[in-house]
Amino acid sequence: MDNNLISSLVARFGSAVWDQYQVVRWMYYDYVRVPTGGTSQLQFFRVPAGALDPNATSVQKTIEQTNVPKATSFGQNYFALSAIRTHVNLLPKNRQVAAIAANSRAVSRGYSGIAAGVMQTAYNFLNQGTLEIGFGDKQYLTLERPFVNVPPGAGVEIGNISGNFPAADVATGPNKYTTFWTQQSTDPRNIFVVSPTLVIEPEQTINVAINFYGANSPSFTGTFIVDDTPTYATPGFEVGMIFDGYLIRPRQ
Numbered sequence: 001m002d003n004n005l006i007s008s009l010v011a012r013f014g015s016a017v018w019d020q021y022q023v024v025r026w027m028y029y030d031y032v033r034v035p036t037g038g039t040s041q042l043q044f045f046r047v048p049a050g051a052l053d054p055n056a057t058s059v060q061k062t063i064e065q066t067n068v069p070k071a072t073s074f075g076q077n078y079f080a081l082s083a084i085r086t087h088v089n090l091l092p093k094n095r096q097v098a099a100i101a102a103n104s105r106a107v108s109r110g111y112s113g114i115a116a117g118v119m120q121t122a123y124n125f126l127n128q129g130t131l132e133i134g135f136g137d138k139q140y141l142t143l144e145r146p147f148v149n150v151p152p153g154a155g156v157e158i159g160n161i162s163g164n165f166p167a168a169d170v171a172t173g174p175n176k177y178t179t180f181w182t183q184q185s186t187d188p189r190n191i192f193v194v195s196p197t198l199v200i201e202p203e204q205t206i207n208v209a210i211n212f213y214g215a216n217s218p219s220f221t222g223t224f225i226v227d228d229t230p231t232y233a234t235p236g237f238e239v240g241m242i243f244d245g246y247l248i249r250p251r252q
Helices: 002-013 106-111 116-127
Strands: 017-033 041-044 054-060 079-088 130-135 138-144 192-200 206-211 237-251
Touching: 017 041, 017 079, 017 192, 192 237, 206 237
Parallel strands: none
Antiparallel strands: 017 237, 041 206, 079 192, 079 237, 130 138, 130 206
16 A cells, blocks of 8 residues: 555544644633523533533533533643633524514613613623632632633623614603623733643543622523513523633644
8 A cells, every 4th residue: 555645544544643742722612501590600611512501401512612522621632721711601692582582672772781681680790700620629729700800801892882762752661771781801911811831631620610609690580671662581691611722632
């Protein structure tokens, strides 16, 4: 058999060369659904793709929600952790419940700043929680207000949203003339840098959770409101945990 063909097959399907390594820029991420009635804890890197989200049992995780190879571990490779990010993600409009998905004003007015509105609840949510990270049986990090102190440092920053107000004053509705949007920092300078870089060994047990001590996280039940015609529904939120760094794997 031609040597070039053999080399090509080995490169594509062959065994790893365990005495030679390559370093690849990489992120491990995991998104979990936030229970609509609030929760005392969100756990990450425990449910790989193909399994069901424990907080949304009808939702099977795909590569969109996680890329971890197995529960509580990054598998057989070394991983050099250089930064940590969190990401609170309001589900896309067409994935929300029917009352939200079908409403033409769901973004510009439905997610408003009134007392029980989605954005006010999200603001309260983003200012709570304690991030706890452990490897094996050792605690590595405890950090308050992770959504503020460990932001994604990426994405589109929304400075203002349009006020899609009715042409004439409508008597119904708790507060017709308010728009409010809250989000985490998108500035890459604000991410949580791990210094010195931490090397996570193959098959090392990883325990990552955001705990809400004292009281459960805010409830999103019935927080969607269209101001001139009060409409209450429950929006879907996801929280992501992102470990940013370098994958160290055997050369193929």
